[in-house]
Every structure is written in C-alpha cells, then in structure tokens.
Amino acid sequence: MDAFTTITGPAAPLLRANVDTDMIIPAQRLIGAGRDGLGRYAFERFRFNADGSDNPDFPLNQAPYRASPILLAGENFGCGSSREGAVWALRDLGLRCFIAPSFGDIFYNNCFQNGMLPVRLAAADVQRIAEQTAASPSNAYTSVDLERQVVITPNGEEIPFSVDQRKRSALLEGLDEIALTMKRRAEILSWQARDQAARPWAWEGLRF
Amino acid sequence: MPQTLFDKLWAPHVVADLGDDWALLHIDRVLLHDMSGARALTEVGERGYDLARPDLVFATPDHAVSSAPGRTSATFAGGASPIAKLRQRVKETGIRLFDLGQPGHGIVHVMAPELAIVLPGTTLVCGDSHTCTNGGVGALAFGIGASELTHVLATQTLMQRKPRTMRLTFTGTLPAGVTAKDMILAGIGQLGTAGGTGFAVEYAGDAVRALPLEARLTLCNLSIEMGAKMGFVAPDDTTFAYLKGRRFAPTGAGWDAAVAAWRELRSDDGAVFDREVTIDASQIAPQITWGTSPEQVAPVTAHVPQPSGPADQAALDYIGLQPGQPLAGTPVDWVFIGSCTNSRLSDLRDAAAVLKGRRVAPHVTAWVVPGSETVKREAEAEGLHTQFLEAGFQWREPGCALCVCVNGESVPAGKRSVSTSNRNFVGRQGTGARTHLASPAMAAAAALAGAIVDVRSF
Structure with a gap:
C-alpha cells in the first residue's frame, strides 16, 4: 500500500449531507469488479448528463477541481453499503483525502485500507475551507499533513485533527x-x- | 463490574490486545455472496495465502441473480460469470455453497440464521453492510469491505477497534398493525442516519423481548441505516426455540451446553452504556419514508415536512413530493415485498393477511420475492403464493431483486415504489426510481389501494 504523508491541492466542495456509496458508485458497476479503472463511474449519476456529457454544475467537473486530491464533504459521507468499490472509484479519480464532519463507518475503514485519509473536522471548519477555496479556486491550495495532524487552509490557517494512532502509523508506513x-x-x-x-x-x- | 452484552460478545473473541482499544478479533463465521465472493477468494490466493478455515466460510449467490420464475444463473447475463467463478472457487477451496434452487439458498442474511450458521455468542462478517441483520440472534455480526474480507479469509481474524456502546430501549407494547420495521424506522427518524455511527447497538426493552426472532432480524437489519455497523438483541427462549434443530445448530449435549452459555449473554444489571436512548413503542405508528435517506421518515398519518435544509430540498425534488401534502393518498406504481429486511415467512404472512381477497390496483406492478428457497417452499406449502397470485402479485424466485438492482431488475425512472427493503437512496431501485420504505403489511396495503395508505384503516 502507498504511504500517505502530506497531500496538497485544491479542495473540491461536495457539501451535501448523507452522500451514500450508491451515489459514489452504483452497485451495477461492481459485479465481479476489480480494484482498478472504476474512476469513470465515480458519481456517474451526478457527473454526467443523460447523453453522457459532463454536467457542468457538478463540482468535480469544474476546472480547478478536476484534478483535486482533496474532497470537502458533508455529514455522514460514504454512508450505506460496504462496497470498497466506492473508495477504489474515488481513488481512481485522483482523490486521496476526504474532509467531512462525519463518515459512514465502513467507508471510513475502507479508506485506510487503500492509502486514503478521511479527516473529521467540525462542519464550520469544512465550510470555511470551502469558502476560502471558492474565493480564488485556481490558486487556493489546502494541505493535509498526516505527520503533524493538521489541515492547512488556503489562507494559511492550521486546523488540528485527531486520527486513530494505529491507523495513522499504518498509513504513514504503508503497512x-x-x-x-x-x-x-x-x-x-x-x-x-x-x-x-x-x-x-x-x-x-x-x-x- | 457489570458487563454489557457487547462486552460478553467481544471479549471472548480477542486473540490479541493490540492496545488503544484495538484487538485482533477471531471471526467465527464468514459469509460470501456473488458480488464479491469469487474475487475475495481469488485475492487471498494472489496474495500468496491459503484460506484459513474453509469450514467456517459459507457462500450463496443472491445479488446478481434474476428473480424471474424459472430463472437460472444465466437469466441475468451480467451475473453468469461472477456466479460461475464463485462455483469454481468454492469447489477449489472446499467451502460450502448453497446454490440456486437448493434448500439453504437465499439472501445471505436470510439463509445464515435459517441454517443456524450464525449462533448466539459468535462473530460473523460478510462483505455486505446488512450483515448486522444476524445480530438478531445475539451475535456480533457486521459488514466489512473487500480488503478486510481478504484479511479474514487469510487469517480468520480481523483488526478492530472496540466501538462505543448504545442501548436503544423500546418500552411498552407495540400497537396492532405496527411492526419491527416501524420500530427501527421510527428510531432512525429520531436518531438520524449517523446517530449510531461508531456504536454497537443493543436493542432492549419489553417491546423487543416480545418480538419473534424473525422480527428481531428486521430490527437489527436497519442498524447500518442508523450508522451502526452492528446491532444485536440478547438471546432468550425465543431465540433458542428458533435455532433448535436447524442445520448447523449444535445437538444433544452440545445443544444443552450451548443454551446454558447463551443464557449468560445479556447485559448485567447496572451495566453502563456510552449512550442510552428510550423510545415508547406504544406511541409508534406505521412509518413511511418521504425522502432519499432512511432518516427522512414519518408516520403514515403525517404530512410531508417543510425542508430543513438543502439535503431535504434535494430529496423532495427527487422524490416528487410537496411540503405539506399528506403522505397517505400518494399514488404508487410499484410495490416490492422482499430483501434481507423483510422477506421471511412471517413477513409474507403479514402481507398476505392484508389481502382478504382483494386485488392489486390495476396500475400497480407488485412483486413478492421470498428471501430464501426454504421461505419460498414453506410459503407455498401454506398456500401464501396462491393468495398473492390471485391478488395480482408476481410470485418470484429468491434473491436481492429490487433492493439492490444488480440483477437486471429495476423500478423504471420516475415511478414511485413502496418497498419493504432498507434503502431509499437516489437510484437505489433504478435510475430515477422513487422509493418509500415501509413494512410488508403497509406495502401490501399500498399495492391494493394503488396509493400510500394507513394499513390500520385498510
């Protein structure tokens, strides 16, 4: 597994509450599926119009966020099914870190299994990062430093976060x-x- | 020190204390299904390991199978290959498979209690979030992802952090026409879909004690919709009577020793929980969801609420309801009675009891999908299938069917469904399909009325 230390990039906002794993990837895409190549199905019901074209309103389709390694999410992100394909799809899309007030339990565990870091921050902090990013999306960078356990917002503010120490070491060392x-x-x-x-x-x- | 039921389920399974509340936990039983089973078995081999204990692993194809009468594993073409691979991997590894049409085949969380694969005091995992269903017999049962599943298959253990404990007590007596499904939906409505996150939930109280075993499975099934990976009910005489004589239950002196041990599996007086919630069961009315999350739920007598934020508004836009309109009377196009939540014999009896010789409304497509081959045969032996067929329902073959829609079956876009399943998520029953979760009796009543209706006045 890849080690995780620090991730930096524009943080894409998807602040809606209760984004479930069916929204992240429909189960139909996972019948007998492996771990690779699922990014094209990530959020497909929201990312694409009925004719297959990009939905310009979906944040991950907007220029500064297309290659975002960080996703800002709402309460209970990744709730629902245990499908690890949800994590594989988001990883394939280039994401490595999720910042949300809370996560679905199984999704949260599945992230660590794949070298991805879910960070719990207060809703107000998530909102603030989104606002600072929106103020100048093309050069607003957020950093997540797992070693120091801080999120550095685009304005340079440092927000500490807590993470289970066992999971932290596993991620840092790629165990x-x-x-x-x-x-x-x-x-x-x-x-x-x-x-x-x-x-x-x-x-x-x-x-x- | 007084112990909770959770402590008594967890502690005996600790193979090694890893510190910081982490343990290497022994897993007593593993369930595999067709969505990920073959892949998981293959991955163990690719990683260079053998299956740790084939005798503790059980497989059945349920997700990607058609429920059409007379179906085979190839009726839904997309499922043919994963099921063929599962059959092959199962043969190579020597684990037990319950295949289509055989007694024992069914939805994993229906067949495991039915065969007494899961017993009180055991740990059980499956790559499926509704594994919590099995907690209804008094087991520590939870869903895991593919990586953790590979870990279990290779080692028969799992690294787990001890969850916090919650006791959800239902006091009083459940009114007529109100079921375990309504209890847990009402609980989710009160606690929210993240209210149980990080908790192991014990369901307790007189109203839970009074539930038959199958209803306890329904109760525990929706633990994950409250955010809790695991939920359970202390085993009692109801549990023992249900399990006795089933295929993998202990027998003779072994049975007696088991029951003696199982009687200790209850929270001690004075046991302390991290969170306690009490709900008066006598005040619960039949529930129906109005949005796209199970927490968006209300008594069937209620009106669609005013949205309290953008998530509520998005849900109303998707589901096509207006704030303030009564839920009852909303026209329905599809009805689905089935899924690991509500497809057991008692569920089918509840639904059939509503029919009373009446017919499904002409514009409604109504399905009954028994949860297992055994449920199907038992229902047919008592003539339930005839009652459903005469009323205009389709009587289908066991599987996940319209709960997960990875089998070529779905509710068409824009159509409104009353479903006994567990998730009303966007697109869950098909792209654009609108789902209202309810009990089997409520679903049957909706099929007859052609609209959402209060089963108590129907």
Missing part, C-alpha cells in the same frame, strides 16, 4: 495488515484450540 497478522499465526491457532475446548458448541455443527 500490510495481513502480513502483520500472519506473524501472530501461532497465537490464532492456540486461541482456536482453547476456544474449541471452551465453546465446543460454536464449532461442532460446522464439521464437514
């Missing part, structure tokens, strides 16, 4: 969780042996 857990294989096997003695009922019905 592979499966490899880490595999080092504990002996512990897992001994837990299973103990549990089969302590709770035989949890195991016996499943024997082949």
Whole structure:
C-alpha cells in the first residue's frame, strides 16, 4: 500500500449531507469488479448528463477541481453499503483525502485500507475551507499533513485533527495488515484450540 | 463490574490486545455472496495465502441473480460469470455453497440464521453492510469491505477497534398493525442516519423481548441505516426455540451446553452504556419514508415536512413530493415485498393477511420475492403464493431483486415504489426510481389501494 504523508491541492466542495456509496458508485458497476479503472463511474449519476456529457454544475467537473486530491464533504459521507468499490472509484479519480464532519463507518475503514485519509473536522471548519477555496479556486491550495495532524487552509490557517494512532502509523508506513497478522499465526491457532475446548458448541455443527 | 452484552460478545473473541482499544478479533463465521465472493477468494490466493478455515466460510449467490420464475444463473447475463467463478472457487477451496434452487439458498442474511450458521455468542462478517441483520440472534455480526474480507479469509481474524456502546430501549407494547420495521424506522427518524455511527447497538426493552426472532432480524437489519455497523438483541427462549434443530445448530449435549452459555449473554444489571436512548413503542405508528435517506421518515398519518435544509430540498425534488401534502393518498406504481429486511415467512404472512381477497390496483406492478428457497417452499406449502397470485402479485424466485438492482431488475425512472427493503437512496431501485420504505403489511396495503395508505384503516 502507498504511504500517505502530506497531500496538497485544491479542495473540491461536495457539501451535501448523507452522500451514500450508491451515489459514489452504483452497485451495477461492481459485479465481479476489480480494484482498478472504476474512476469513470465515480458519481456517474451526478457527473454526467443523460447523453453522457459532463454536467457542468457538478463540482468535480469544474476546472480547478478536476484534478483535486482533496474532497470537502458533508455529514455522514460514504454512508450505506460496504462496497470498497466506492473508495477504489474515488481513488481512481485522483482523490486521496476526504474532509467531512462525519463518515459512514465502513467507508471510513475502507479508506485506510487503500492509502486514503478521511479527516473529521467540525462542519464550520469544512465550510470555511470551502469558502476560502471558492474565493480564488485556481490558486487556493489546502494541505493535509498526516505527520503533524493538521489541515492547512488556503489562507494559511492550521486546523488540528485527531486520527486513530494505529491507523495513522499504518498509513504513514504503508503497512500490510495481513502480513502483520500472519506473524501472530501461532497465537490464532492456540486461541482456536482453547476456544474449541471452551465453546465446543460454536464449532461442532460446522464439521464437514 | 457489570458487563454489557457487547462486552460478553467481544471479549471472548480477542486473540490479541493490540492496545488503544484495538484487538485482533477471531471471526467465527464468514459469509460470501456473488458480488464479491469469487474475487475475495481469488485475492487471498494472489496474495500468496491459503484460506484459513474453509469450514467456517459459507457462500450463496443472491445479488446478481434474476428473480424471474424459472430463472437460472444465466437469466441475468451480467451475473453468469461472477456466479460461475464463485462455483469454481468454492469447489477449489472446499467451502460450502448453497446454490440456486437448493434448500439453504437465499439472501445471505436470510439463509445464515435459517441454517443456524450464525449462533448466539459468535462473530460473523460478510462483505455486505446488512450483515448486522444476524445480530438478531445475539451475535456480533457486521459488514466489512473487500480488503478486510481478504484479511479474514487469510487469517480468520480481523483488526478492530472496540466501538462505543448504545442501548436503544423500546418500552411498552407495540400497537396492532405496527411492526419491527416501524420500530427501527421510527428510531432512525429520531436518531438520524449517523446517530449510531461508531456504536454497537443493543436493542432492549419489553417491546423487543416480545418480538419473534424473525422480527428481531428486521430490527437489527436497519442498524447500518442508523450508522451502526452492528446491532444485536440478547438471546432468550425465543431465540433458542428458533435455532433448535436447524442445520448447523449444535445437538444433544452440545445443544444443552450451548443454551446454558447463551443464557449468560445479556447485559448485567447496572451495566453502563456510552449512550442510552428510550423510545415508547406504544406511541409508534406505521412509518413511511418521504425522502432519499432512511432518516427522512414519518408516520403514515403525517404530512410531508417543510425542508430543513438543502439535503431535504434535494430529496423532495427527487422524490416528487410537496411540503405539506399528506403522505397517505400518494399514488404508487410499484410495490416490492422482499430483501434481507423483510422477506421471511412471517413477513409474507403479514402481507398476505392484508389481502382478504382483494386485488392489486390495476396500475400497480407488485412483486413478492421470498428471501430464501426454504421461505419460498414453506410459503407455498401454506398456500401464501396462491393468495398473492390471485391478488395480482408476481410470485418470484429468491434473491436481492429490487433492493439492490444488480440483477437486471429495476423500478423504471420516475415511478414511485413502496418497498419493504432498507434503502431509499437516489437510484437505489433504478435510475430515477422513487422509493418509500415501509413494512410488508403497509406495502401490501399500498399495492391494493394503488396509493400510500394507513394499513390500520385498510
């Protein structure tokens, strides 16, 4: 997994509350899909008109935001389904960081699994970054520094954010969780042996 | 120190304490479906690992299958390849598959309790957010993404941070015509779709105790629509009676030992929760959503509210309703009775009881999609299918169908649907489709009336 340290760029505003993963990518696009190439479907119901042309009103279609690495979002961003394809699609679109007052739980976890950083900031702070960006979109840059745990707004204001320390280190170091857990294989096997003695009922019905 | 039910479900599964409230948690059961199952199994191999415990993994195709009568896995062409791959990977890895037409096949969260794959006190995951449904038997069950699923399949564990705890207590007695679906929709209306984020929710109180097991599954199913990854009900005699004799339940002395252990799975007196919410169940009316988020919900007797912000306005624009208009009487084009929320035998009985020999309104397309092959066969054995067919409903094959629309089935653009499913999101039932969530009885009544109607006066 790619390590995440600092991301800088124009922050695209999508401040509507409860943007769900069905809006981010419809499930139809994910039947048997892999991790790559899903960016073209990201927000497709909003990004494109019925004839397939770009909807100019959608923020990610507007010039300064087309290559934004940062998305400013509303409450409960990424709520709904567990589809990791939502994260893959947004990543493929070039996004690496989301700033919102709150996130759907599963989406939040899925971000870290893919080298993406979801940052929780107060709604007023998110709004302020959006306003500072809108004042001069083509040269208003926001930075997100995971090492120092601060968001630096276009006006230079530093807003600290908190993040789970375990997830922070995993992101900074680009850790592979499966490899880490595999080092504990002996512990897992001994837990299973103990549990089969302590709770035989949890195991016996499943024997082949 | 008094413990919550959550503590008693979590603590025994901690393989290693990782510090800062993180644990390496043992996962007792894994469910796979056709949307991501084959891919997940392939990824484990690509990463160079073997499947840790094939005996703890169960697969069934449910999402990308047509629900048309007489369907095969190729009826919906888009599903043919993922299902073929799932069958192949399952054969290679030796995990159990419940295939189309076999007893045991069904929507993952219908078949898992039905086969007693999920038991009280177990942990269960699936790459599907409605895995919380399985908490209805008293299990720690939650949805995960593809990366976490690969981790579980390779290691039989998951790194998890301990969530905060919430107890949602429903006091009193549920009025006639009001169901578990109405309880949880009313709860989401009060708490909001993010009200449960970061919490493990225990549903408690007299009104929950009085619910049959299948209704508890419905209650827990919508935990994720409140933001909570997991929700559960303490197991009791209702739970034990439901599970006994089912395919993967323990038997003989093992059963007795299990029940003895399961009786301890309840929050101790004096247990402290991070958040407590109480709702008077006797005051709940049948609920219906009016927007594009499950929190945009109201009693069927209410009027469409004034929008409280741009999200409400966008929802009203999409759903095509005006503030101040009564919800009841809104014309309906489609009715869907099904999904992991409300497709069990008791749901179909509730819906059939509303029919009383009446016919579906001529302009309404009405579907009943049983949640599993077993539900379908049991319903047919008691003649429910005949009642639905004579009333003008379509009686279809088990699967996710119109809840997720990755199977060639959808509600046409601009059409209004009353659905027993769990999400009224923009485009969820089809591009431009307008969804109102409700209970099976409310959905059946809407089909007959051709409009949203209060089932209690119908």
